[in-house]
Amino acid sequence: MARFLDGIDSPADVRKLSLEELSTLAEEVREEVISVVSETGGHLASTLGAVELTLALHYAFDTPRDRIVWDTGHQAYAHKLICGRRTRLGTIRQFGGLSGFLSRDESDYDVFGAGHAGTSVSAALGMVVAKNLQGDKHRVVAVISDGCLSAGLTFEGLNQAGHLEKNLIVVLNDNAIFIDPRVGAFSSFLSKQLTTNLGIKLQKNLMQLLLTLPKVGENLYLIARKVKDSFLGLVTPGFLFEALGFQYVGPVDGYNLAEMVRTFGNVKQMARPTLIHVITKKGKGYKPAEEDPIRYHSVAPFHVLTGKAKKGAGTVPTYTDVFARTLIRLAKENSKVVGITAAMGSGTGIDKLSRELPGRSYDVGIAEQHAVTFAAGLATEGWVPVVAIYSTFLQRGYDQILHDVCIQNLHVVFALDRGGLVGADGPTHHGVFDFSYLRSIPNMVVMAPKDENELQHMLKTAIEHSGPIAFRYPRGEGWGVDMDEEIRTLKIGTAELLRPGRDLVILGIGQTVIPALRAAQDLAPLGIDAAVVNARFAKPLDRDLITSLLLRVPRLITVEDHALDGGFGSAVVEMLADEGITDVKVKRLGAPDRFIPHGTQAELRKLCGIDKDAIIQAALQIVREEKKKRKEGWERGSA
Numbered sequence: 001m002a003r004f005l006d007g008i009d010s011p012a013d014v015r016k017l018s019l020e021e022l023s024t025l026a027e028e029v030r031e032e033v034i035s036v037v038s039e040t041g042g043h044l045a046s047t048l049g050a051v052e053l054t055l056a057l058h059y060a061f062d063t064p065r066d067r068i069v070w071d072t073g074h075q076a077y078a079h080k081l082i083c084g085r086r087t088r089l090g091t092i093r094q095f096g097g098l099s100g101f102l103s104r105d106e107s108d109y110d111v112f113g114a115g116h117a118g119t120s121v122s123a124a125l126g127m128v129v130a131k132n133l134q135g136d137k138h139r140v141v142a143v144i145s146d147g148c149l150s151a152g153l154t155f156e157g158l159n160q161a162g163h164l165e166k167n168l169i170v171v172l173n174d175n176a177i178f179i180d181p182r183v184g185a186f187s188s189f190l191s192k193q194l195t196t197n198l199g200i201k202l203q204k205n206l207m208q209l210l211l212t213l214p215k216v217g218e219n220l221y222l223i224a225r226k227v228k229d230s231f232l233g234l235v236t237p238g239f240l241f242e243a244l245g246f247q248y249v250g251p252v253d254g255y256n257l258a259e260m261v262r263t264f265g266n267v268k269q270m271a272r273p274t275l276i277h278v279i280t281k282k283g284k285g286y287k288p289a290e291e292d293p294i295r296y297h298s299v300a301p302f303h304v305l306t307g308k309a310k311k312g313a314g315t316v317p318t319y320t321d322v323f324a325r326t327l328i329r330l331a332k333e334n335s336k337v338v339g340i341t342a343a344m345g346s347g348t349g350i351d352k353l354s355r356e357l358p359g360r361s362y363d364v365g366i367a368e369q370h371a372v373t374f375a376a377g378l379a380t381e382g383w384v385p386v387v388a389i390y391s392t393f394l395q396r397g398y399d400q401i402l403h404d405v406c407i408q409n410l411h412v413v414f415a416l417d418r419g420g421l422v423g424a425d426g427p428t429h430h431g432v433f434d435f436s437y438l439r440s441i442p443n444m445v446v447m448a449p450k451d452e453n454e455l456q457h458m459l460k461t462a463i464e465h466s467g468p469i470a471f472r473y474p475r476g477e478g479w480g481v482d483m484d485e486e487i488r489t490l491k492i493g494t495a496e497l498l499r500p501g502r503d504l505v506i507l508g509i510g511q512t513v514i515p516a517l518r519a520a521q522d523l524a525p526l527g528i529d530a531a532v533v534n535a536r537f538a539k540p541l542d543r544d545l546i547t548s549l550l551l552r553v554p555r556l557i558t559v560e561d562h563a564l565d566g567g568f569g570s571a572v573v574e575m576l577a578d579e580g581i582t583d584v585k586v587k588r589l590g591a592p593d594r595f596i597p598h599g600t601q602a603e604l605r606k607l608c609g610i611d612k613d614a615i616i617q618a619a620l621q622i623v624r625e626e627k628k629k630r631k632e633g634w635e636r637g638s639a
Helices: 019-040 045-049 051-060 077-082 086-091 120-133 146-150 152-164 185-190 197-211 220-235 238-243 257-267 287-291 319-333 350-356 368-380 391-406 434-439 452-464 510-526 543-552 568-579 601-608 612-638
Strands: 067-070 140-145 169-174 247-253 274-279 337-341 361-363 384-390 413-417 445-447 469-472 496-499 504-508 530-534 537-539 555-563 585-591
Touching: 019 045, 019 051, 019 077, 019 086, 019 257, 045 051, 051 077, 051 140, 051 169, 051 257, 067 120, 077 086, 120 140, 120 152, 140 146, 146 152, 238 247, 247 257, 257 274, 319 337, 319 350, 319 384, 319 413, 319 452, 337 350, 337 368, 350 361, 368 384, 368 391, 384 391, 384 452, 391 413, 391 434, 413 452, 434 445, 434 469, 434 537, 434 555, 434 568, 445 452, 452 469, 496 510, 504 510, 504 543, 504 612, 510 530, 510 555, 510 612, 530 543, 537 568, 543 568, 555 568, 555 612, 568 585, 585 612
Parallel strands: 067 140, 140 169, 169 274, 247 274, 337 361, 337 384, 384 413, 413 469, 445 469, 504 530, 504 555, 555 585
Antiparallel strands: 445 537, 496 530
């Protein structure tokens, strides 16, 4: 039997269906998303919860002329399905395939691309103002989840929208859970039963009660309405949004298509900022995801019938696991250590610290700026805050790192998870800019471990340091090296010579050190004797070791899982210039000056030329060029 979905190539096709047919389409979309993600992996629970909401939005609004701005895109796989990418959804998050997030390069229906939460309201408001300036009457809708209400940027956008009194529509997708359990007073308020069944019953019961009162002068219904609105304004979320200048509508059942379509149709006629509160359930329609929406937020390929991963967990611990285990151990030894994260407790391992040592960690929500300044405040009172945030997300707290931490030289430890190329999440999540944005700040120390064993030593080093200090480590499993029982402190600014050599020096940092060492081993049979150095520190560099090697062997390859511009290799070249060493042949390997797409980490490291084979090719090129230069010099001398 043919599916409605097979005939959907754009939202225009969706709008041809009846509401009854739309319900059938919702089930087909849900089944398709589960089927695809079970094979490819990806974000699941958020999209499953928002299927009907997605269809109702495209049904009620004239997209893409009416704009729908999704926050982050976790919830938008269904949107991709009905917006011209049905036959390509199986390529999602694969190298050369569809992005796991919204992408303006991918579709006219993806009107704003974002992988960081909290951007939709501000972007949508900009579109509203632009349309008003050009006399365009089409509407703009921002779709945010309740978790995004912990993002300060969301409130900045809401605040200006209410002030401007523009006709922005905000749809609050309230699914009770974000990536991790929601934090913050506002999210807790939304979780109250008054926003769901009890709230609806309260409104009905209060109106019935008021209508039983005796008539007095003014129309009784209008009096009852005023009393009801005033009372409910004190006990429902409406008064919070109305204080910001929004008309509050809801709550609306996120699985009642007729109610949502009718509500959106009515709101389209309003000429003021409006917020529609929609109640959904994360993971809706797939029992394992409903029961554990956090686990199924982002998943590896799994068996649909059981929900179990197709590939078992590896035996090698991840860098995140090693970080969490080491942090717990060191926090037990030092009662002043506290952990901080920004809505990524499970992603960074801070949730493990929270369970092991209650009261010694804080999840501040999607509020990286606040996390950094909060940590600075703790540091002024003698505590040792360890701020564990993904490298790409810490970018949002740059001013606070500079202004609130580094200028005051406060002892705040930054643990940057997902440093380097992260894989399938793509350009919004690659952590390839942290060396650049951190090493330029005075007082900051920047480290990167070569393996999971060195990670534990760097965490201890950071905790025992005095002043701002950061270390970054990659996503995924370590190298499977032996772990030292004793955790030791590293001397700040000291590198490690792993292999001596007389033909060239390979200077690696972080994830690239082991491939550099393996490349040197493969170069030996080819007659090239390469020294390998584990830099450890991007700032300060080990000037003594590096310069002593290069004065003897003036051929250098730097390798980093980071952007070349302003990165580790740039720091080394700057140091050589400062030292007056100008006769060194340097080849820098790293991510080029463009945004790197999504794919597996291995595919992307090969693409960027930082894997073992790329290092070997760079070494052969340098040595061949040197031999050619010597030969040309000999020939000129002979002539």
